[in-house]
Amino acid sequence: MNIQIVRRLGVALALGASSFTSGLRAQEEPKDRDTVYRTQTPEVDARVESATRRGLAWLASNQSKAGFWAGDVGYKVNANYRVTAPDKEHVGITALGLMAFLACGEVPGRGKYGDHVERAARYLISSSQENGYMTAQGSRMYSHAFATLALAEVYGMTKSKDLRDALGRSVQLIADSQNREGGWRYKPFAQESDMSITVCQVMALRASRNAGVFVPKNVIADAVKYVRESARNQRENEYWRTFRNRQLGVFNTGVFKYQKRPDARASFALTAAGVTTLFGAGVYEDPLIDRGLDFMLENQEEYNRTFESHYFFYYGNYYAVQAFYIAGGRRWKDYYFGSGRTTGIADFLTDRQASDGSWSCEVGPGTSFATAVATLILAIPFQYLPIFQR
Template identity: 30%
Template structure:
């Protein structure tokens, strides 16, 4: 089997403008909230393995590893909860089957990052089965369904990007990935681009000339989908794809419209899902848009973080504003916010790459 592989190098912050004392303090307080409120099972009261894995990722993004240092036990409990919950088929979901591939894709991505940082053989075994499930359930159009099953067409862009990031995470770790799986995943993202005039035909000059963006399923465009599509193309070396600049126009406008909060209500920008992809999109594209937009996201998170020193269940958290409530919603919001605040550290393998020319040559370009 042919493989896609890429190495990694240690990254570092571009300058003091990326990491500020206030940003570091907010990150520390967020990690403290996660540590205090994890619970003995290691899952923050959530059966969504993707969210539990995201909790572990926030610590790893800040440079902490399982079993080592101040938060080693916290990360270890979260990772072990995910590992113990893996099904014989390789599926990383114990919640509603309609969340099979959401949880599976996100959890697999995180395990790939963890394996790349630790080389833990236990993670390798679970990761191998999880990746094989992704390969075997890829639909004929290159996408995936909500449930872990193969069919003619994938359901939507969000599922494609979740699995694509898991595949790229495996590449980061030096694991073998069938190039055709990655190539088809990229195809499933591209076909969900829609020009503002309604055209979806990439060979139609009208599609390329005017504005447009990635959509959920071919018709409905959102900031989250614009960012998710960009992240997928960037992480697979498709740097010159014309769709990237169109979607970055959408993302830049959304970020420029953000207003720094004054009430410390814990609300992340948009929602945790959108923030997760927007932060990665501006980082992966880099350059001027990263320098322009990252401080806005960072300062919004600093200003919105809950500050209640007398209440350890509240102090230091953020919350997702959609989809997930209660403590799991706080887990989602806090983990995502900490991940975004930690990006400039560049500790994660996914954040340490320049242009992946070998990978790009195998996949081709549009």
């Protein structure tokens, strides 16, 4: 990957403006995306390019004037989703929508979607409370972490002071909310941890550190310890062999659990989260990573077909695509493009895109969430954002 090319194309454009209005705008127009696709990602075909363009068009047409995307605010209950605020402004979806545009090479204040990018960033900043918590309508730490990650990527482009202040408070809240286990839970300052929340926080911290925001080393070290202790061991495997529930109770050695306790469930999505957390923390060589990647490849086809149109599918593959892209090589190609035995995630998603450019989510926050995440997954190989680069 040529990082200098990526930067010249608008990913890390330096800005000198001090005001919020000018500080969120890139200084030069990004080059034509067709050129970028051909020179940077020749392996990505026209079908993927078309799908991402249509996904962005749908997101643009469904963004509110205030900058947010609406969805069903709620939380996971086992394999279900309990809605607490239907079709309301959603911090997490807005962050993911913003990331989808950034991952496709769009920048604040420039180009076809510059206004959409800028409005989304402004909305996220406006959701920041005095203590740094970014929330609306009762959204939780998932949304806060996604918002922190998105703003860190925008800050890396703009160096906006107002954005820096909000980002600094957000990072401090994440660091302060880490508990004794080394992880995080659904709400700030919770005493328990789980893998699905922890990965969000670590990736938000990684993006913030990439953008120049201070992140204490001990926070990352404690998170790595938590993740390693959350991998299923052989003794736990024997317990689960009797109670296996397909895709929700897998017993393979090396898969990652929801929580540290011995009876906690493990899954494709949690294993993707565990591997991505290690990568995000700077751990690239570990037997757990190899076993986790192999397990995901073995179970990808079944997982995707089991949870199609479920938020499990989108969440699991959002982290799986990051894990496989960083890993690279044959595993990445088999996951993204498919092998003789399995359907790659690129074909799986493009086959299921609706005629209007959206994707469906029958269990979870809704269509805006699904479309943002699906577009993001497809756009990972475009290499625009530092957090998604090898």
